[in-house]
Amino acid sequence: xxxxxxxxxxxxGLVTSALLSMSGAALAHAAxxxxxxxxxxxxxxxxxxxxxxxxxxxxxxxxxxxMTGFTATCLHRLPRVRGFSTVTSCLSAGLxxxxxxxGQIGPRDPLANLAPLFVWTLFWTVFVVATGIFGSLWHWLNxxxxxxxxxxxxxxxxxxxxxxxxxxxxxxxLLFAAFAGFLLADPAPADPARLSGLMLTYWLVTLLxxxxxxxxxxxxxxxxxxxxxxxxRLSPIRWTRAGLRLGWPGWQIxxxxxxxLSLAVVPLxxxxxxxxxxxxxxxxxxxxxxxxxxxxxxxSAVVVPTVLGLAGAIAILLTAFGLSLWIGLRLAGDSLSFxxxxxxxxxxxxxxxxxxxxxxxxxxxxxxxxxxxxxxxDPLSRGADILGLGEFFVTTGFFYNQTTVRVIWLTQGGAVxxxxxxAILLSHIxxxxxxxxxxxxxxxxxxxxVFMVFYTLFGLxxxxxxxxx
Amino acid sequence: MSNRKEFSNSxxxxxxxxxxxxxxxxxxxxxxxxxxxAEAQSSAPIKVGFQAHKTxxxxxxxxxxxxxxxxxxxxxNDAGGINGRPLEIVLEDDGTDPKRGxxxxxxxxxxxxxxxxxxTLFSHVVIGSAPRAGELKLxxxxxxxxxxxxxxxxxxxxxxxxxxDVKSQVxxxxxxxxxxxxxxxTMIFPDFAFGHDHRDFFSAAIEAQGGEVVAKIAIPxxxxxxxxxxxxxxxxxxxxxxVMVGPAVLTFxxxxxxxxxxxxxxxxxxxxxxxAVDINSPGLEFLDGTYFxxxxxxxxxxxxxxxxxxxxxxxxxxxxxASVSDPTDVSTYAHMFxxxxxxxxxxxxxxxxxxxxxxxxAKLIEAxxxxxxxxxxxxxxxxxxxxxxxxxxxxxxxxxxxxxxxKLKLAHTTSIEDTxxxxxxxxxxxxx
Numbered sequence: 001x002x003x004x005x006x007x008x009x010x011x012x013g014l015v016t017s018a019l020l021s022m023s024g025a026a027l028a029h030a031a032x033x034x035x036x037x038x039x040x041x042x043x044x045x046x047x048x049x050x051x052x053x054x055x056x057x058x059x060x061x062x063x064x065x066x067m068t069g070f071t072a073t074c075l076h077r078l079p080r081v082r083g084f085s086t087v088t089s090c091l092s093a094g095l096x097x098x099x100x101x102x103g104q105i106g107p108r109d110p111l112a113n114l115a116p117l118f119v120w121t122l123f124w125t126v127f128v129v130a131t132g133i134f135g136s137l138w139h140w141l142n143x144x145x146x147x148x149x150x151x152x153x154x155x156x157x158x159x160x161x162x163x164x165x166x167x168x169x170x171x172x173x174l175l176f177a178a179f180a181g182f183l184l185a186d187p188a189p190a191d192p193a194r195l196s197g198l199m200l201t202y203w204l205v206t207l208l209x210x211x212x213x214x215x216x217x218x219x220x221x222x223x224x225x226x227x228x229x230x231x232x233r234l235s236p237i238r239w240t241r242a243g244l245r246l247g248w249p250g251w252q253i254x255x256x257x258x259x260x261l262s263l264a265v266v267p268l269x270x271x272x273x274x275x276x277x278x279x280x281x282x283x284x285x286x287x288x289x290x291x292x293x294x295x296x297x298x299x300s301a302v303v304v305p306t307v308l309g310l311a312g313a314i315a316i317l318l319t320a321f322g323l324s325l326w327i328g329l330r331l332a333g334d335s336l337s338f339x340x341x342x343x344x345x346x347x348x349x350x351x352x353x354x355x356x357x358x359x360x361x362x363x364x365x366x367x368x369x370x371x372x373x374x375x376x377x378d379p380l381s382r383g384a385d386i387l388g389l390g391e392f393f394v395t396t397g398f399f400y401n402q403t404t405v406r407v408i409w410l411t412q413g414g415a416v417x418x419x420x421x422x423a424i425l426l427s428h429i430x431x432x433x434x435x436x437x438x439x440x441x442x443x444x445x446x447x448x449x450v451f452m453v454f455y456t457l458f459g460l461x462x463x464x465x466x467x468x469x
Numbered sequence: 470m471s472n473r474k475e476f477s478n479s480x481x482x483x484x485x486x487x488x489x490x491x492x493x494x495x496x497x498x499x500x501x502x503x504x505x506x507a508e509a510q511s512s513a514p515i516k517v518g519f520q521a522h523k524t525x526x527x528x529x530x531x532x533x534x535x536x537x538x539x540x541x542x543x544x545x546n547d548a549g550g551i552n553g554r555p556l557e558i559v560l561e562d563d564g565t566d567p568k569r570g571x572x573x574x575x576x577x578x579x580x581x582x583x584x585x586x587x588x589t590l591f592s593h594v595v596i597g598s599a600p601r602a603g604e605l606k607l608x609x610x611x612x613x614x615x616x617x618x619x620x621x622x623x624x625x626x627x628x629x630x631x632x633x634d635v636k637s638q639v640x641x642x643x644x645x646x647x648x649x650x651x652x653x654x655t656m657i658f659p660d661f662a663f664g665h666d667h668r669d670f671f672s673a674a675i676e677a678q679g680g681e682v683v684a685k686i687a688i689p690x691x692x693x694x695x696x697x698x699x700x701x702x703x704x705x706x707x708x709x710x711x712v713m714v715g716p717a718v719l720t721f722x723x724x725x726x727x728x729x730x731x732x733x734x735x736x737x738x739x740x741x742x743x744x745a746v747d748i749n750s751p752g753l754e755f756l757d758g759t760y761f762x763x764x765x766x767x768x769x770x771x772x773x774x775x776x777x778x779x780x781x782x783x784x785x786x787x788x789x790x791a792s793v794s795d796p797t798d799v800s801t802y803a804h805m806f807x808x809x810x811x812x813x814x815x816x817x818x819x820x821x822x823x824x825x826x827x828x829x830x831a832k833l834i835e836a837x838x839x840x841x842x843x844x845x846x847x848x849x850x851x852x853x854x855x856x857x858x859x860x861x862x863x864x865x866x867x868x869x870x871x872x873x874x875x876k877l878k879l880a881h882t883t884s885i886e887d888t889x890x891x892x893x894x895x896x897x898x899x900x901x
Contacts, residue, residue: 033716283691294690298566397797
């Protein structure tokens, strides 16, 4: 039996299942946050951190050849249907327009209007996770490439404008930061009319940019494109024209060429925003900004601290990660430049961002998906029952039950831990690839590994911390 | 026009008490839909702007406030609506945010052309929204239980006719506590306005009963462990009065249980701490035999009225206070009746004033101000009430239940007189 990366994953899987199986033996207690505070989260956190430390030790001591499992197998060629992605993209554009109309004329309740439910629940929660699992679905479902192709066919001439080369993907990276600011700091990000108005404006501007500049606009300036590009690289599946390729989660990141820096730093931005999206609700943060968490004065009262906090979180994460990387380079004594190293290693944090995404949105998803089903059955809140649901009541009972609260918490914690484990593996494999000697790779990873261990501790603390707001 | 006037006048006579309004509603329910609205000249709906805590810290209450509101609106509409016109609920999410609350009130008045605004729970949203309602001359019916209405800090357009305020609730507890549990009370409360209200109102009330508060233990709002505070409880304490809220409330109960073990003083608390939480949750065993204030008893009691039975069925709540569709989904039963009752007061007020449109808003307020006895009825399933038109605040029975065999069993019902206190304002002297 040949040892390779699969066996490393097997060991990690065993440790992680040990963490998850503790749910059966855990002390009984549980109401929403109140029940969470009664869980032995200290023990869970310790086990989670031990998992990550064990991963660090494993990848350090195991021979390099065991890390070779991150390759893909081409399963089979896919039949090519001409114009398929144009049709799906146009359907997606039709959905955008329909959601805009619903946002404007539909119910004012953000939990009854399909526009915010689609954007925040089905897209930002479900679709992002689906992309991380199934790959680049956005290729077919983005609402621009299809309409753009049709418009260009009508105009019958190629795009004339060319974006400045020096800009790279920075416009998209900045737009992602602005999107995160809207998500976290806007007083009413789910207001149906405002959200659908913003959505349509963004769609139109992006469509115009894509028509004028060509698809390069999407790659450089469209923040969803660059964000989902990274999440899709986490998937075991890669859809290519040559066929469907399958490997271990993250194989596309492990074997990736060096990305442009402006594209490579996006996972760090996603991770920083995802992390702060938990911090800003904790008693700790609210206390720091002088807010009584039991009498939260509303989002409109904390817009400035939230924006500053987000900016601070991005700055702190970039600094901490950059510093870990820089120290690692110095210790390894390699000639690799810092910029190259950042571009190579920053994408490896994506699994952590993915784990945080699942952990952060899971509780909300469990409630909002019920509202989404109800809204699909009655899109205009006029008493329709298209899906035949009958009398339908949304429940949150699972937040007030010890068993379900424990399962939810351990799922969240498991996502955070697995994300860190995978990130450590990916970082280590990239190090083996880029450093000349194996010893250099191991040494270069020491500071990053310390960073990852502390980030695990932080992530699990975040899940267990009392929250208000 | 004359037809409508006659109709309105006859309704006004019939509505000396609101219970009769509920009776007429029952008759209306037997009519076919076309006939129910036929007597109204205009079948345009009466629009009630529902300022709902759909998101933000009030969302757990908001969900049940919405469910109760929809149930009440359905009952009212099934019975013929208001003045022969259907009632339409126009919901806007305020995010449990005072600034957005004021914006929502403005939308109700200018964008949705609502006849009244209604439904707010959280005090800071009421306090943030009421001035705008006053400026826009939009009647604003709150379901907040805060003392801010009766204290005089708001305005003539803001009324609280469907739920009692915290000052009367707390004061009414003192006679029972003093007579049955003990006279030496230690209060444990969160150290902000909500806790301070309890501290001040109860201290005064228990002293009036010959008791005393032997210690006032204020817990910082960000605290999540309480063991260091319990040694401050004086040894001669006969009763602990607690009113903790927030995510650490179960931790508080657990640690209090661990601190005292089997020998504890009597314990009295406000259900606000455990609203929507199953009393049988693990860790709450320590509460067995302790007492709670409940605005409306969560569990159906032995003396359950037909009105409570019908109200539960309409909202979809079982005899344990949980959703009929999910027994783990416990309702905010102690508070949400306020929505049901407030909508019925709006209906009664509109019928009594012959309300026909925005021009009659002042008449509507005067009609509600003129109300006094609100009998126990389908419109008021929580119990009989007494509305004070001067202070815009309703007064009513309070319930004290005891945790017995895993249920909250009724131990005492206060009289309405126990809840009264001297007027602090006369809104009727303010011009419209």
